[in-house]
């Protein structure tokens with residue numbers, strides 16, 4: 001094909017590809033010891049180039065062991081863990097109580113297909129009791145977060161008889177075949193082309209207090225959501241029949257806070273408005289609490305901050321404490337609609353994972369535990385506010401409970417995103433022994449996901465590293 005005629009998608013594909021040579025080059029220059037580099041090379045030689053590791057990090061350290069809030073690479077280098085296996089190790093790595101429960105459960109029952117066992121029954125009861133949904137609820141189990149999302153949207157479509165799902169721009173709900181159409185996080189789109197199976201999906205904006213419509217680097221406010229509602233009212237959408245109005249939407253599926261997009265905390269009214277819109281047009285409301293739930297926001301579920309009741313809740317990640325487990329909790333009338341064997345997964349509701357899940361739920365639903373999460377959240381946000389006084393690179397801090405995102409900008413007035421500086425900060429922090437991930441619509445946000453039970457001295461240690469690294473970034477990129 002001649003250069004001038006090459007399609008954007010093919011260019012995108014070429015720009016995303018990272019050759020094995022280029023990956024080896026990155027490893028050669030990585031700030032790791034020799035053993036870690038050797039393991040990294042073996043990793044690159046044997047895993048598909050489409051794995052997430054080289055996408056999230058310039059080069060991810062190869063971890064050998066972990067304890068509490070710390071990870072150790074193959075050379076024994078220590079990393080303060082502000083990733084928690086992406087929100088999974090909420091009670092810290094290698095948690096001794098979880099290990100004790102696992103060892104006991106291993107000697108009792110490891111796995112029993114997708115069939116009932118004691119720990120599974122107990123977990124279903126607990127999830128129903130703690131759902132925050134009034135009336136009778138039921139549970140469906142899966143293995144991964146994407147499983148839970150697929151189950152929830154299938155149930156919503158089955159129950160309502162409608163095909164469409166509405167979700168927010170920027171939301172992340174998984175990248176399996178059934179979920180990738182629901183993940184509209186902008187920088188994921190190139191990876192989906194030309195594979196995009198779930199097309200019965202519509203999108204609405206997620207309003208956030210920092211960036212407003214009309215600014216040079218715009219965002220959405222609450223009015224943006226009302227415009228969406230007006231479009232539904234005015235019948236100018238694919239979800240509408242000229243006579244009957246909105247008639248083909250099964251559910252609104254939404255993250256209470258946008259996690260993989262960059263740890264954005266939207267307005268409290270956001271979920272309230274979505275609940276109202278769902279009721280007005282006869283849609284179900286499904287909240288994806290896979291990352292926000294189980295205590296991270298300082299409440300058991302993040303939707304509680306908006307004082308609403310969803311129709312279904314998807315949960316995973318922290319629920320298994322490091323073992324793969326997910327669940328959907330939903331109103332009984334929805335989950336009792338289908339007959340036996342409507343869904344099945346060989347590994348769903350694994351006995352080891354359910355035993356851990358019972359312990360995790362007990363811990364993270366306790367008031368005293370949640371109070372401590374909030375105290376730790378206050379501590380980190382106060383530390384970040386102090387850093388904001390000293391570092392002009394910090395444009396905005398999102399925080400609820402210990403759920404924290406930091407937006408980096410070149411200029412506080414124009415809010416010009418500091419995307420290169422964010423990559424520099426992430427890489428420098430890895431070098432200094434602090435591991436976290438960055439995200440953001442403009443690739444300029446730091447997502448802080450420490451274990452919920454992290455010690456205050458470790459929060460202070462992270463703040464000290466940020467102080468040094470922000471200073472270095474400001475100097476390098478001429479900010480402030």
Ligand SMILES: Cc1ncc(COP(=O)(O)O)c(C=O)c1O
Pocket residue numbers: 086144145146147149172173174175255259260288289290291292316
């Ligand atoms: C909010 C949210 N939903 C769904 C998923 C998909 O979960 P999984 O990767 O376990 O399939 C994720 C994963 O990051 C997530 O953060």
